[in-house]
Amino acid sequence: MRIRFTKMQGAGNDFVVLDETAGPLGLTPGQYRFLADRHFGVGADQILSVRPSPAAGVDFQYVIHNADGGEVEQCGNGARCFMRFVRERGLTDKDVVRVQTLSGVIAPRMNGDGRVTVDMGPPVFEPARVPFDTAGLDPQPDGGWHTWHLALSTEADEPIVAVAVLSMGNPHAVQLVDDIETAPVAEQGPRIEHHPRFPQRVNAGFLQVVDRTHVRLRVFERGAGETLACGTGACAAVVAGIRLGQLDHRVDVETRGGILTIEWAGDEADPVLMTGPAVTVFAGEIEVPDEL
């Protein structure tokens, strides 16, 4: 099957975007993996599909697959690219669109400066809804909120990490580190992602607080490995930092691929706003093998 695609990036988190407004392409998990493959396919952290509105009051459906082929609930950097894509292709002329994702409706807005702001909805703290299994585990009070202490293996000398756990529609475990450059992202990331207390796996964030309005962040993403930026990871990290008493309500998040600005007023029902870049890199066509 030959398909058209657009390659986009938001703060270096990169995507293959597919226009499925005329009907779903019906790709298999193996075909998503092929598109994401940096040697044999196009190369991407996620594949984003733009589909027609599934319901009244919503403009589009936004379907997200990780590089490993699995469908996931949410992708923040992708949401900004989604907005630029539907505008550039003339699929809408609205400045704000309402988009159905697997975890609810989000609302990206084009800004005058070319950046996109996304209303990502409120964070979710209830462990069962992350989902995060707390059986037999006590929350550890920390700066007005709490973290959870997780053993990364049963070996006696293995590290115990303190993580803040929440969902931005997708699951996040955020730990504070002294220095993002030396943080054990490659070693701990996969172990946290696959920790048995996260039945749907988890995105593992490593957060360095520089000051109350500026942080540095690396994220080992579920289903994609470490990426240059993670939008929902930035939202989760800032929300965690605010609840732990370390951050103000508007924070610049420095990632390896660019700056994201995150705002959260601080009440559970308040939406998280994420602002950042969304860039079209190139467009093309690719032959996708049928048997994958």
Ligand SMILES: N[C@@H](CCC[C@H](N)C(=O)O)C(=O)O
């Ligand atoms: N890069 C994304 C998050 C993509 C999904 C994530 N890997 C998951 O499995 O939940 C973002 O910008 O939020």
